[in-house]
Amino acid sequence: MSTxxxxxxxPLFLALVIIASSCGFAQEKAxxxxxGEEQAGFKEFASLAQKYAxxxxxxxxxxxxxxxxxxxxxxxxxxxxxxxxxxxxxxNAHPGDIFSPAASExxxxxxxxxxxxxxxxxxxxxxxxxxxxxxAHLQVNHAYPSKLPHTTVPPTLLQKFPKLPPELAxxxxxxxxxxxxxxxxxxxxxxRQALP
Amino acid sequence: MTFRFAALLxxxxxxxxxRQAETFKFPLKSGSVRFAVIGDMGTGKAAQxxxxxxxxxxxxxxxxDFVITLGDNIxxxxxxxxxxxxxxxxxxALLDAGVKFxxxxxxxxxxxxxxxKPFNMNGANYYVFVKGNARFFALDSNYMDPKxxxxxxxxxxxxxxxxxxxxxxxxPLYSSARAHGPATDLRLQxxxxxxxxxxxxxxxxxxxxxxxxxxxxxxxxFIEGASGQLRRGNLRSSPITARGFDSDNSFxxxxxxxxxxxxETVSRTGQIVDTGxxxxxxxxxxxxxxxxxRQQEHTVRYDHSLSRRPxxxxxxxx
Numbered sequence: 001m002s003t004x005x006x007x008x009x010x011p012l013f014l015a016l017v018i019i020a021s022s023c024g025f026a027q028e029k030a031x032x033x034x035x036g037e038e039q040a041g042f043k044e045f046a047s048l049a050q051k052y053a054x055x056x057x058x059x060x061x062x063x064x065x066x067x068x069x070x071x072x073x074x075x076x077x078x079x080x081x082x083x084x085x086x087x088x089x090x091x092n093a094h095p096g097d098i099f100s101p102a103a104s105e106x107x108x109x110x111x112x113x114x115x116x117x118x119x120x121x122x123x124x125x126x127x128x129x130x131x132x133x134x135x136a137h138l139q140v141n142h143a144y145p146s147k148l149p150h151t152t153v154p155p156t157l158l159q160k161f162p163k164l165p166p167e168l169a170x171x172x173x174x175x176x177x178x179x180x181x182x183x184x185x186x187x188x189x190x191x192r193q194a195l196p
Numbered sequence: 197m198t199f200r201f202a203a204l205l206x207x208x209x210x211x212x213x214x215r216q217a218e219t220f221k222f223p224l225k226s227g228s229v230r231f232a233v234i235g236d237m238g239t240g241k242a243a244q245x246x247x248x249x250x251x252x253x254x255x256x257x258x259x260x261d262f263v264i265t266l267g268d269n270i271x272x273x274x275x276x277x278x279x280x281x282x283x284x285x286x287x288x289a290l291l292d293a294g295v296k297f298x299x300x301x302x303x304x305x306x307x308x309x310x311x312x313k314p315f316n317m318n319g320a321n322y323y324v325f326v327k328g329n330a331r332f333f334a335l336d337s338n339y340m341d342p343k344x345x346x347x348x349x350x351x352x353x354x355x356x357x358x359x360x361x362x363x364x365x366x367x368p369l370y371s372s373a374r375a376h377g378p379a380t381d382l383r384l385q386x387x388x389x390x391x392x393x394x395x396x397x398x399x400x401x402x403x404x405x406x407x408x409x410x411x412x413x414x415x416x417x418f419i420e421g422a423s424g425q426l427r428r429g430n431l432r433s434s435p436i437t438a439r440g441f442d443s444d445n446s447f448x449x450x451x452x453x454x455x456x457x458x459x460e461t462v463s464r465t466g467q468i469v470d471t472g473x474x475x476x477x478x479x480x481x482x483x484x485x486x487x488x489x490r491q492q493e494h495t496v497r498y499d500h501s502l503s504r505r506p507x508x509x510x511x512x513x514x
Binding site for chain 2: 129
């Protein structure tokens, strides 16, 4: 009876193994190649990020350049001036200007897949290890509080996110994904509850 | 059972307390590369000032030319007065003596620090500099994006094979401290590059303790995150720890002479809490090598000669 069972179950087990491994392969493949919808969302995001960077460069170009031996007071003053000019130019900025609905959807999907995938635990651990920030509600077009530490953005996520112009960087604050203007120390955009 | 308890107690004591032995001596060879290592120091509080005084004192008998910082250079606010109180003032004696600082950024630092002249970052998050036969790579572990990884790969690829390759950044790839633990996702991306291109030594901070990790895939890892901050008793017993110190603040002194690197870790009170030397063999980079083969290419000789009173202790402080 048991031999019969083994004979019958053997091919079934083999089939299950093949299906499971092919699903895993598909999962890994999907992780590295965003499907069409994600590509479209990320394309829109990249275009909006470039538009922001263009504005930043235009404003920065109109300011006096920093000298290599500038004092902290001068560095701070220049950053403030740059931030104020950008804030004025984006007076009506609000969440979703750069993380558009299509872009947000793409980010949500990539983040969820990464956290569910084989590197999920590592990504979570890296956020925990990097002194996560909780209870901070950042506002678009406001300064990133200088006393607020920067949580490490898991490199696995950075591998999958669209590349940014040098003026911008991703930040994780609590469960929010933040787009930071690094030179002006301004919140360019926020995607709330981006992390699971 | 009693024996096990005694062994456990002994191992815990060896982690927590500095040991005493005879004085360690740096060779002070002509043309050697000499530097100090500090991390997580920018508090502006008493411990930072005491460590900086020890550093200036140490420099009288161990004349180091530069200091590398492992991030969290300035905690809290980043106004002009913060740079003064948390950096320029505590290290004034060293800065006045012409000692150069090369900073890396931690999670409490702000991008504006890149432009602060005394940090010698020249506006960049990550950069490379060469001293003698050692090549230093300052990395930004807050943000290890593909661009930075590509940059590191290309820099390591073109580096002189006979140079020491030393990376320093904030978040440790290996750690036995309770507060944070290792940055495993960062390790996943970074370690293969470090191993493939023959990086010899990595310095990191973030954990507010000192820890020397047993070589991992042929690379020597040090954590020095207690040069201002301190998390007393935060190290746990771990098979990867070669030596740990978590009962006081500390900094490191390093000399590279030819294929030998000598190091010494000094506490706030002047105790030498770890010391040793690393023999570097010039490696032929072969990515197909097994981990074991890579490990075999390195030999290390740890000279645990520890002293209660360092040889450079000044007459005034005796």
